[in-house]
Amino acid sequence: MSNMIPVGIVLLLFYALLRRVKVFSAFLSGAEDGLPMLKKLLPCLAAMLVAISVFRDSGALTFLTDRLAPLCERLGIDACLLPLILLRPLSGSASVALLSDLFRSFGPDSVIGLTGSVLLGASESILYALALYFGSVGIRKTRFAIPLSVAATMASIGFGLLFSKLFFE
Amino acid sequence: MDTVFFLLLCVGIVTGLFTRGGEAVLASLIGGAQTAVTNCVSMAGAYLFWMGLMGVVRASGLTGALSHLLRPVLRWLFRDAGGAKEAITMNLASNMLGLGNAATPYGLEAMRIMEAENPRPGVATDSMCVLLAVNASCLELFPATLIALRQSFGSAHPAAVVMPVLLSSACSTLLTVALCRLCIRS
Numbered sequence: 001m002s003n004m005i006p007v008g009i010v011l012l013l014f015y016a017l018l019r020r021v022k023v024f025s026a027f028l029s030g031a032e033d034g035l036p037m038l039k040k041l042l043p044c045l046a047a048m049l050v051a052i053s054v055f056r057d058s059g060a061l062t063f064l065t066d067r068l069a070p071l072c073e074r075l076g077i078d079a080c081l082l083p084l085i086l087l088r089p090l091s092g093s094a095s096v097a098l099l100s101d102l103f104r105s106f107g108p109d110s111v112i113g114l115t116g117s118v119l120l121g122a123s124e125s126i127l128y129a130l131a132l133y134f135g136s137v138g139i140r141k142t143r144f145a146i147p148l149s150v151a152a153t154m155a156s157i158g159f160g161l162l163f164s165k166l167f168f169e
Numbered sequence: 170m171d172t173v174f175f176l177l178l179c180v181g182i183v184t185g186l187f188t189r190g191g192e193a194v195l196a197s198l199i200g201g202a203q204t205a206v207t208n209c210v211s212m213a214g215a216y217l218f219w220m221g222l223m224g225v226v227r228a229s230g231l232t233g234a235l236s237h238l239l240r241p242v243l244r245w246l247f248r249d250a251g252g253a254k255e256a257i258t259m260n261l262a263s264n265m266l267g268l269g270n271a272a273t274p275y276g277l278e279a280m281r282i283m284e285a286e287n288p289r290p291g292v293a294t295d296s297m298c299v300l301l302a303v304n305a306s307c308l309e310l311f312p313a314t315l316i317a318l319r320q321s322f323g324s325a326h327p328a329a330v331v332m333p334v335l336l337s338s339a340c341s342t343l344l345t346v347a348l349c350r351l352c353i354r355s
Binding site for chain 1: 173174177178180181182183184185188189193194197198200201202204205206208209213216217218220221222223224225226227228229230231264273274276277278280281283284290291292293297298300301302303304305306307309312315318319322323324325326327329330332333334336337338340341342344345348349352
């Protein structure tokens, strides 16, 4: 499956050749478009990652997890999944790290491992994306983007838990 | 976004002062900024690569064909997207294939074009909000990165999660699209 992307790239190159596209200069002009964005990206990333890392390292995240654990048990959600659920909207790499932890302790084919996989796959690190997307172009008034994105994320997590229950339990 | 940033930072610093002391708080603040630099540098490579590839895709007329295919959906959801439709198409296509790293540059490119055409700079347009919401619900046909991760931990059935991921992301995307339409109208 991991071969799909490289094969796709080769197909694209042949197709471009067929259409007599100047592949090298087309690549350069595309990459050049990316440069100004990179410069705007760094401050934005720094701000967001500073906030996320201090929130996680200070124990505020664990505090929140501990408070919410009883509620989760009542809803039939394993409390082991809580850190993943809370951190998923904030950071993609942190949630991959958390899922790897779950894989190590319970195995990737356990109910927890499978449910965690679905949660990771079915949702997105949206707060991070919001900061990045809006920050990179200097949007101050975000209108209905944040409430709508939060609703979408909650729907993703809810449906993810529901379908995991149906499939794996 | 200001509120989110403020809350995360303040709650984090105050809790950190009580639980771990000032030195550890400072270390984790600086650590966050350092991760940003490492991330940005490693992203820069991926970013230039995918943007370059998009240049080739664009020059061979493929994005045109793809947006043509998605045009009814795009016209319905991204009415004021203008010249950003191409980048939006690529962003959505990469997301559907579970290529998060490829989706981000296209998303940012779409934002840049939309902001350049924005009649009210600094205020998000309908299309910008919809783009983020659809990214949040994240319709995923094939979670490539996730399967690779499961494989690397020795899963016997790495692809067992494809169906539930597809179903739950389809349901939440439908819900989100409906909500988007409501928000655009009002």
